[in-house]
Amino acid sequence: MAVLSVFANPHRFMAISKPFAWGFTLLGIALIAWGGVYMGLFTAPADARQGDAARIMYMHVPSMWLSMFAYAFMCGASFTSLVWRHALADVAARSAAPIGAAFTALGLITGSIWGYPIWGTWWEWDGRITSVLILFFIYLGYMAVWQAMETQQKAARAAAVLCLVGAVNLPIIHFSVEWWNTLHQTATFFTKDDNAGIGFKLPMYIVALGYLALFGGLTLINMRADILRTRAEMLIQRKLAAAG
Amino acid sequence: MLNFDKYGPYVFASYAVAGVILIGLIIVSVVRLNAARKKLQSLEKDDAK
Numbered sequence: 001m002a003v004l005s006v007f008a009n010p011h012r013f014m015a016i017s018k019p020f021a022w023g024f025t026l027l028g029i030a031l032i033a034w035g036g037v038y039m040g041l042f043t044a045p046a047d048a049r050q051g052d053a054a055r056i057m058y059m060h061v062p063s064m065w066l067s068m069f070a071y072a073f074m075c076g077a078s079f080t081s082l083v084w085r086h087a088l089a090d091v092a093a094r095s096a097a098p099i100g101a102a103f104t105a106l107g108l109i110t111g112s113i114w115g116y117p118i119w120g121t122w123w124e125w126d127g128r129i130t131s132v133l134i135l136f137f138i139y140l141g142y143m144a145v146w147q148a149m150e151t152q153q154k155a156a157r158a159a160a161v162l163c164l165v166g167a168v169n170l171p172i173i174h175f176s177v178e179w180w181n182t183l184h185q186t187a188t189f190f191t192k193d194d195n196a197g198i199g200f201k202l203p204m205y206i207v208a209l210g211y212l213a214l215f216g217g218l219t220l221i222n223m224r225a226d227i228l229r230t231r232a233e234m235l236i237q238r239k240l241a242a243a244g
Numbered sequence: 245m246l247n248f249d250k251y252g253p254y255v256f257a258s259y260a261v262a263g264v265i266l267i268g269l270i271i272v273s274v275v276r277l278n279a280a281r282k283k284l285q286s287l288e289k290d291d292a293k
Contacts, residue, residue, distance in 0.1 A: 025270065032266070041246060041259070052248035055255045059262040099269060106265045110258045117254050214266065221273045228280035235287045 008087045010227050021220035028214025035206025045199050053117050054200075060110040062208035063103045066215055067135060068170055070100030073219075074142070075167045078160035088223065090156040093163060094146055095222030099215055101139035108132060119183050127176030128184040131169060138166040 040058035047054035074093040081089035111129065112122045123129065142159055149155035177186045248255050 029270075036262070037259070041255075046248075051251055052255055053251040055248070055251075056258040059258050063262070098272075102265055102269050106262055109261050109265075113254050113258045113261070117251055214270075218269060218273045221277050225273070225277040225280040228277070228284050232280065232284040232287050235284070235291060239287075239291070 010087060010230075013088055014224060014227060017220045017224060021217050021224060023217070024213045024220065025217030028210045028212075028217055031206050031210030031213060033210075035203045035210060039203035039206065043199075044203050045197075047200070050118055053114060056110055056114040057200075058203050058207050060107055060114055061204055062211045063107040063110065064132065065208055066211040067100055067104035067107050067132070068173060069212070070096050070103060070215060071135065071139070071163075071167070071170060074100065074163050078163040081156060082160050082164075088227075090160070091223050091226045092219065093160065094143075095226055096215070096219045097139055097143050099218050099222070101136060101143070103211065103215070104132065104136040104139060108136060115183070121183075124183050126182035126184060127180035128173065128182055131173045131176050135166075135169055135173060138162075138169060142166070 036058050040055055044055065044058070046052045074096050077089045077093035077096070080086045081093065108129075111132075115124070116122050142162055145159045145162055146155045149158055174187075176182065177184050246252075
């Protein structure tokens with residue numbers, strides 16, 4: 001809680017967050033370029049079964065990890081907002097939502113492109129793909145709630161509740177490949193049956209770190225923009241009050 | 245070099261989509277931050293007059 005309290009003050013947050021926002025963003029771009037573009041396209045070997053189509057996983061798999069991580073982050077921020085009324089928790093959750101939605105869309109699109117040459121279909125209504133599509137709609141719904149409510153306080157509470165209810169989808173996504181028959185392969189990485197070589201793993205882990213850094217940097221940038229907009233709104237309200 | 249045989253179009257399409265989405269995300273975030281900063285600065289300037 002002590003760490004959370006440090007960031008409860010927007011002025012202090014603005015002072016501390018600037019170098020981290022740009023630092024994480026630049027680090028993310030560098031890691032994605034190194035792991036995804038250089039290693040993924042030039043140095044990583046082709047897969048024995050899928051050939052070069054497997055290179056799509058360097059964009060697809062980390063984006064799916066990040067889409068779930070971003071949602072879990074939003075759940076943590078929403079819980080913090082509801083329980084402790086932390087001043088910046090709502091800002092953090094709202095700032096992360098479009099980034100999480102973008103990574104989910106990236107995962108769905110690259111998965112579809114990967115699916116066609118390997119499965120022979122662009123789309124399959126199976127457990128994994130459908131539950132990820134639902135995650136994407138939850139992201140959109142969460143962002144729509146912020147726009148739909150009369151006041152920021154009402155929107156914050158409704159969005160936080162929606163976010164926490166939507167968390168039930170995360171284990172469904174994770175276990176969907178075990179619960180239902182599906183075209184999608186079961187989990188490969190971080191399992192006891194993980195026998196992928198380091199040549200495949202290293203680019204993926206580097207891209208995953210890059211996506212994570214980019215998520216952190218862009219969330220901080222969005223939070224800074226949100227705080228500046230709020231300050232501007234308060235200034236406008238103060239001027240209107242003084243004039244009238 | 246970069247000859248992915250019949251899978252080439254799919255690999256390049258995936259990377260192109262990733263590039264568009266990630267670069268777009270960065271541009272939108274930075275543009276919104278700069279717009280918010282400029283708006284606040286102009287309001288503060290008016291306030292100081």
